[in-house]
Amino acid sequence: MTTIPAFPARDYSFTPWVDARNLIGGRWVDAVQPHGTLDVVNPRHGRAISKVTLSGAADVDAAVQAAKLALPAWRELPLRERAQVFYRLRELLVRDMEALSWLVSHENGKLLAEGRAEVEKAIECVEFGCSLPNLAVGTDLEVSRGVTCEQRYEPLGVVAGVTPFNFPLMVPMWMLPQALIGGNAMILKPSEQTPLSMIALGELFREAGLPDGIFSVVNGGRETVEALCDHPGIQALGFVGSTRVARAVYARACATGKRALCLGGAKNHLIVVPDADPQVTIDNIVASFTGCSGQRCMAAANLVAVGDVEPIIDGIKRKAAAMAPGADHGAINSLASVERIKGYIDDAEERGATVAVDGRPAIDGQAAGYWVGATVIDHVRPDMPTAREEIFGPVLSIIRVDTLEQALALENDNPYGNASCVYTTSGEVARRVMGRVEAGMCGVNVGVPVPREPFGFGGWNDSCFGAGNMTGWDGFRFWTRVRKVTTKWALQKDWTWMS
Numbered sequence: 001m002t003t004i005p006a007f008p009a010r011d012y013s014f015t016p017w018v019d020a021r022n023l024i025g026g027r028w029v030d031a032v033q034p035h036g037t038l039d040v041v042n043p044r045h046g047r048a049i050s051k052v053t054l055s056g057a058a059d060v061d062a063a064v065q066a067a068k069l070a071l072p073a074w075r076e077l078p079l080r081e082r083a084q085v086f087y088r089l090r091e092l093l094v095r096d097m098e099a100l101s102w103l104v105s106h107e108n109g110k111l112l113a114e115g116r117a118e119v120e121k122a123i124e125c126v127e128f129g130c131s132l133p134n135l136a137v138g139t140d141l142e143v144s145r146g147v148t149c150e151q152r153y154e155p156l157g158v159v160a161g162v163t164p165f166n167f168p169l170m171v172p173m174w175m176l177p178q179a180l181i182g183g184n185a186m187i188l189k190p191s192e193q194t195p196l197s198m199i200a201l202g203e204l205f206r207e208a209g210l211p212d213g214i215f216s217v218v219n220g221g222r223e224t225v226e227a228l229c230d231h232p233g234i235q236a237l238g239f240v241g242s243t244r245v246a247r248a249v250y251a252r253a254c255a256t257g258k259r260a261l262c263l264g265g266a267k268n269h270l271i272v273v274p275d276a277d278p279q280v281t282i283d284n285i286v287a288s289f290t291g292c293s294g295q296r297c298m299a300a301a302n303l304v305a306v307g308d309v310e311p312i313i314d315g316i317k318r319k320a321a322a323m324a325p326g327a328d329h330g331a332i333n334s335l336a337s338v339e340r341i342k343g344y345i346d347d348a349e350e351r352g353a354t355v356a357v358d359g360r361p362a363i364d365g366q367a368a369g370y371w372v373g374a375t376v377i378d379h380v381r382p383d384m385p386t387a388r389e390e391i392f393g394p395v396l397s398i399i400r401v402d403t404l405e406q407a408l409a410l411e412n413d414n415p416y417g418n419a420s421c422v423y424t425t426s427g428e429v430a431r432r433v434m435g436r437v438e439a440g441m442c443g444v445n446v447g448v449p450v451p452r453e454p455f456g457f458g459g460w461n462d463s464c465f466g467a468g469n470m471t472g473w474d475g476f477r478f479w480t481r482v483r484k485v486t487t488k489w490a491l492q493k494d495w496t497w498m499s
């Protein structure tokens with residue numbers, strides 16, 4: 001296997017890197033059934049830093065065959081030994097923190113600090129994997145005199161992960177520790193827009209001593225994902241991306257009898273009541289909708305203002321207006337996304353909403369790259385597209401209501417169910433909202449209520465297709481199956497029905 005040089009950038013200057021190839025059987029290889037080649041663009045510069053070839057079904061099959069070859073020896077290892085690879089991987093991720101943070105920043109367009117936070121969260125996921133030897137103990141019980149039932153977690157076989165552009169290192173790490181330590185081999189299909197972090201990870205896995213074939217990377221787009229769904233040699237598929245694709249991938253993967261868990265998009269509502277702490281609320285909401293330029297499934301989308309919260313709304317507008325694209329938030333992933341976000345702002349304005357803080361000038365105001373500045377749209381009506389659809393940019397829509405009941409009705413009327421938050425100093429208000437909102441991940445005065453490890457990450461409704469959460473213990477359960485072993489050693493007389 002060729003050794004790929006580490007990503008060299010240590011600032012935001014334009015830095016090309018290697019082309020994204022497939023990792024199959026421990027070797028970086030070109031696609032044998034290419035469906036075309038795409039530029040990998042650094043959104044800050046709007047220029048290609050790499051290229052990626054879109055793979056076909058033959059490439060997926062090659063990865064499955066390599067994984068099948070490697071699996072028997074890997075699954076024979078005790079779970080504790082498989083976890084050792086991740087102990088070493090953790091040290092390597094810490095060692096390469098700077099290079100990886102810059103790589104994430106360059107391929108995705110986010111700020112270095114956001115890249116660092118992503119690497120840190122990826123490490124946290126690895127640490128959860130490292131705790132599995134202490135968690136994944138089976139159970140047993142004497143179910144009848146002399147008869148013991150035992151349950152053990154066993155691997156599924158070859159499994160697949162499909163991930164989005166917005167967290168190119170962290171989201172794959174939602175799946176890999178549990179899947180691999182659980183004894184599986186995983187084929188990872190990163191976003192074709194951000195395939196470079198998986199190159200760095202492939203090299204680190206090799207250094208950590210992961211056997212060839214246990215982690216494969218197959219680059220590509222729709223055809224590649226469909227080939228993963230259709231391949232009979234793949235037992236389970238985890239997906240993270242938009243709702244439209246999550247729904248289709250879930251149906252297709254299930255149609256071939258696979259276990260599937262597909263996380264989708266979001267439209268997160270943040271309810272603000274008059275007793276909320278003004279400064280905490282202002283800082284938190286602005287951080288939520290502008291962090292990663294709003295390209296997070298946990299980002300604030302709609303602020304539901306209950307009654308008179310004008311000082312908070314004014315503070316949010318002032319703070320958002322002072323944000324500088326490139327310094328206070330990063331770039332948008334593609335030109336198409338810039339146009340989509342601008343389209344939503346234009347549309348809201350045409351329908352009578354007020355663009356109180358306008359990020360559109362940033363689109364033309366930068367010498368290069370893909371930008372939209374922090375945007376606050378006030379007096380949005382619940383029926384407007386900006387209130388109902390996922391914008392996935394640094395845009396906050398403010399909807400005003402009179403009562404908490406109206407706020408809850410509004411939140412529960414949206415088909416997504418990823419995150420929701422309430423800003424209040426009242427325990428009773430918090431309790432009411434937390435008991436009623438249709439969202440899987442909820443915050444009280446926390447605008448990005450990501451359940452940190454070991455709590456599982458996953459939404460409800462149109463934000464999740466399949467059962468359970470992607471991370472934490474649910475993730476381990478998803479990537480393993482339970483064997484039940486019933487044993488009777490005592491050769492006593494037939495005195496129970498199980499004898």
Ligand code: NAD
Pocket residue numbers: 162163164165166167171189190191192220221222223225226240241242243245246248249263264265266296297390392418459463
């Ligand atoms: P996307 O749905 O466009 O792509 C996700 C993956 O699906 C990529 O690997 C892509 O190659 C593949 N894909 C795209 N179109 C496909 C098709 N027609 N058939 C099969 N596969 C296809 O998502 P994105 O733009 O990369 O990421 C942003 C979206 O992901 C947002 O909607 C965001 O909310 C969501 N997201 C959700 C979570 C979560 O945990 N719920 C986390 C991160 C991102």
